[in-house]
Amino acid sequence: MERPDSDFNRLVRTLQWVWLGAAILLVGGIISWIIHLIRTAWELGDVPSASIGVSLVAIPIFLVLVSVVLYVFWGLRSDGRER
Amino acid sequence: MADLGDAREDTLLAPIAQTGRGFYWAVALLSVPILWGVIAYSVQFYEGLGVTGLHQPVSWGFYVTNFVFFIGISHAGTLISAILRLSKAEWRRPITRMAEVITCMVLFIGAGQILVDLGRPDRLLNVILHGRYQSPLLWDATSISAYMTASLTYLYLPMIPDIAILRDRLGKRKLFYSVLALGWTGTERQQRVLNRAIAIMAVLVIPIAVSVHSVVSFVFSMTLQPMWHSTIFGPYFVVGAIFSGIAALIVSMIIFRKAYGLQHYLKPIHFRYLGQLLLVMALLWFYFTFAEYLTGYYGGEPEEMRVFWAKFTGPFWPFFWVMVLCNFVIPLICLVRLGRRTIGKVLTASLSIIVGMWLERFIIVVPTLSFPRLPFAEGIYWPTWVEWGETAGSFGLFALFYLLFTKFFPIISIWEIREGREVGLKEVEERLITYLPDEVEGKT
Amino acid sequence: MALWGMVIDLDRCTGCQACVVACKAENNVPAVGEKEAKRERVISWMQVLTETDEEHHGEKMRFIPRPCLQCDDPPCTKVCPVYATYRNPEGIVAQIYARCIGCRFCMAACPYNAKYFNWHTYQKEGPGQNPDVSVRPKGVVEKCTFCHHRLQKARERALAEKRDFDPREYVPACAEACLAQAIVFGDLSDPSSEVAKLARSPRAFKLQEELGTKPKVIYLTEGEGGG
Numbered sequence: 001m002e003r004p005d006s007d008f009n010r011l012v013r014t015l016q017w018v019w020l021g022a023a024i025l026l027v028g029g030i031i032s033w034i035i036h037l038i039r040t041a042w043e044l045g046d047v048p049s050a051s052i053g054v055s056l057v058a059i060p061i062f063l064v065l066v067s068v069v070l071y072v073f074w075g076l077r078s079d080g081r082e083r
Numbered sequence: 084m085a086d087l088g089d090a091r092e093d094t095l096l097a098p099i100a101q102t103g104r105g106f107y108w109a110v111a112l113l114s115v116p117i118l119w120g121v122i123a124y125s126v127q128f129y130e131g132l133g134v135t136g137l138h139q140p141v142s143w144g145f146y147v148t149n150f151v152f153f154i155g156i157s158h159a160g161t162l163i164s165a166i167l168r169l170s171k172a173e174w175r176r177p178i179t180r181m182a183e184v185i186t187c188m189v190l191f192i193g194a195g196q197i198l199v200d201l202g203r204p205d206r207l208l209n210v211i212l213h214g215r216y217q218s219p220l221l222w223d224a225t226s227i228s229a230y231m232t233a234s235l236t237y238l239y240l241p242m243i244p245d246i247a248i249l250r251d252r253l254g255k256r257k258l259f260y261s262v263l264a265l266g267w268t269g270t271e272r273q274q275r276v277l278n279r280a281i282a283i284m285a286v287l288v289i290p291i292a293v294s295v296h297s298v299v300s301f302v303f304s305m306t307l308q309p310m311w312h313s314t315i316f317g318p319y320f321v322v323g324a325i326f327s328g329i330a331a332l333i334v335s336m337i338i339f340r341k342a343y344g345l346q347h348y349l350k351p352i353h354f355r356y357l358g359q360l361l362l363v364m365a366l367l368w369f370y371f372t373f374a375e376y377l378t379g380y381y382g383g384e385p386e387e388m389r390v391f392w393a394k395f396t397g398p399f400w401p402f403f404w405v406m407v408l409c410n411f412v413i414p415l416i417c418l419v420r421l422g423r424r425t426i427g428k429v430l431t432a433s434l435s436i437i438v439g440m441w442l443e444r445f446i447i448v449v450p451t452l453s454f455p456r457l458p459f460a461e462g463i464y465w466p467t468w469v470e471w472g473e474t475a476g477s478f479g480l481f482a483l484f485y486l487l488f489t490k491f492f493p494i495i496s497i498w499e500i501r502e503g504r505e506v507g508l509k510e511v512e513e514r515l516i517t518y519l520p521d522e523v524e525g526k527t
Numbered sequence: 528m529a530l531w532g533m534v535i536d537l538d539r540c541t542g543c544q545a546c547v548v549a550c551k552a553e554n555n556v557p558a559v560g561e562k563e564a565k566r567e568r569v570i571s572w573m574q575v576l577t578e579t580d581e582e583h584h585g586e587k588m589r590f591i592p593r594p595c596l597q598c599d600d601p602p603c604t605k606v607c608p609v610y611a612t613y614r615n616p617e618g619i620v621a622q623i624y625a626r627c628i629g630c631r632f633c634m635a636a637c638p639y640n641a642k643y644f645n646w647h648t649y650q651k652e653g654p655g656q657n658p659d660v661s662v663r664p665k666g667v668v669e670k671c672t673f674c675h676h677r678l679q680k681a682r683e684r685a686l687a688e689k690r691d692f693d694p695r696e697y698v699p700a701c702a703e704a705c706l707a708q709a710i711v712f713g714d715l716s717d718p719s720s721e722v723a724k725l726a727r728s729p730r731a732f733k734l735q736e737e738l739g740t741k742p743k744v745i746y747l748t749e750g751e752g753g754g
């Protein structure tokens with residue numbers, strides 16, 4: 001691997017963090033949206049069971065997705081840096 | 084440790100390294116339907132949905148048909164790629180990337196169809212701010228978001244080693260590829276991490292994909308309308324989706340095989356196996372269709388029978404019987420014996436199925452709406468140039484996205500082919516040995 | 528809490544469509560024009576359906592005025608993605624034009640085809656319209672509201688005059704206009720009201736009752752019905 005501190009590599013690393021941040025923001029946004037919909041249905045008394053049912057499946061799926069991305073990000077970069 | 088790789092792989096990197104005149108011709112050709120679509124939608128946005136052929140009572144037509152159709156095609160990719168990976172089918176290696184790209188690209192087009200169908204697209208934010216989870220449309224929104232996110236991840240992760248190759252060998256766009264490669268150098272630990280992540284995604288993506296088209300079918304089956312309110316819709320739509328998805332995959336494989344000279348990678352054996360899968364799906368599709376219509380016919384409920392006869396002998400009979408021809412008769416004739424002229428037969432079957440499956444979605448959406456329960460005048464639906472334009476534009480846009488992708492990333496997974504050469508052969512041999520009976524101690 | 532409902536006597540209905548015209552005038556229902564009408568886009572909150580009698584084919588016609596049936600278990604409200612249609616506590620299924628995104632799912636779900644869509648901007652606000660009813664923009668769904676604005680006005684009038692609100696003050700335009708007095712409107716939850724009494728008649732039936740929508744527009748069949 002090239003000199004770890006070159007400007008180019010620093011830029012690459014920053015952009016990778018931005019990339020990861022965007023992914024977390026996207027999934028976090030979707031999960032907050034789902035929770036917002038549950039809250040609205042609860043407050044209006046409009047079949048909250050539907051919202052809770054869907055979110056019980058959807059939210060864990062999104063959490064697994066973002067965990068996989070985080071895992072790959074951490075696993076690949078930390079090993080690349082060690083050498 | 085830069086990857087200097089193999090001269091054999093130059094064919095796979097060629098489309099990214101240089102751009103021939105064929106590419107520009109293709110883009111120019113695609114811009115015609117895309118322009119038509121853009122003009123059509125602008126007119127519709129300004130004037131209202133009245134520029135379409137929709138009316139009372141057929142208030143859903145081409146756009147909803149396209150929605151179901153494109154979301155259906157998305158099942159090609161990720162589902163096939165995931166299932167073939169999990170079943171360790173070695174012949175998947177040149178196919179997985181193309182399949183995954185189809186899914187990602189077509190999902191955007193499919194979701195876009197709903198946007199085009201809205202009377203007030205400017206109020207789209209209402210779905211996010213004031214969504215109701217009792218409505219199947221919100222189930223759609225959630226599961227399609229999940230599928231989009233999952234398939235983008237499932238496309239990206241296996242691309243990382245290829246992106247690293249591009250980073251090291253290509254010479255241009257070095258920043259872009261370096262960022263996306265996440266520091267991949269091919270160490271054992273990195274390979275373990277990536278393989279584990281890909282395996283998790285392969286398992287996760289299958290139930291998500293199944294849920295997506297089930298939920299799309301629920302938009303129809305959760306209403307009380309005749310020939311919509313059927314319990315078979317969930318599995319029926321998923322089977323139809325996989326069916327049309329494989330067909331779309333085959334067509335795109337054949338096109339890129341020709342355009343990029345990939346004959347050494349996409350061999351007749353690959354098409355033969357896909358053709359066999361397609362045949363199985365054709366039989367399965369026919370079984371579901373038969374079960375659905377037999378149940379309706381035998382029960383003989385008057386309102387269901389009105390829609391039934393409309394499809395069999397009434398105003399919709401040409402669409403219905405062409406659909407059966409395209410989805411069942413032609414594929415069966417083509418795919419039953421795949422010995423010679425494999426690719427030609429498989430291409431014919433796939434093109435026929437794409438037309439047939441679009442007709443199938445149309446036959447599901449429109450006749451039920453045309454024959455309302457109460458004694459109204461029957462509505463016959465005639466699409467206008469706007470709807471044809473939007474459909475053409477959607478196909479064109481999908482093709483353009485796909486084409487652009489191949490300019491930035493290899494359309495065949497370089498590292499998976501390498502893995503097949505270096506590791507796959509040995510693994511398969513070892514696996515075969517475990518299937519054979521064990522040697523018993525002490526006997527000669 | 529009142530439960531507003533309607534009884535329509537099919538023996539009295541002559542098919543004159545005065546109810547249709549009155550409804551359109553009262554609710555600013557746009558005249559879509561000849562071209563749009565040919566394309567089957569007429570908006571008619573109250574519509575008179577015609578059915579030929581099965582026994583006397585071609586001889587006898589049956590006229591069925593069909594407003595929104597204001598179901599107690601509405602299939603349309605279930606499928607709306609944005610709370611643009613909902614059933615209010617008094618049993619009226621309301622339509623919120625400002626929220627509607629025009630997905631037309633409710634139109635596909637309604638087994639009575641009681642919902643209509645604004646395929647173009649059919650009208651803008653102008654003189655000659657009923658100021659109590661909003662003018663709908665393009666791209667939204669609309670339907671009969673049992674002239675809900677009349678209920679609000681009647682209640683506010685009673686409040687202003689410092690007296691109790693009498694349910695008989697609230698009459699939708701169609702019931703008011705019907706020359707044969709075939710349409711009776713009132714509070715179904717009040718067993719002494721005329722509409723509740725008629726709803727219990729042996730001639731009473733509901734359209735597509737087996738679907739379980741629990742419509743609150745009840746029809747009285749021709750002849751003596753019953754036994």
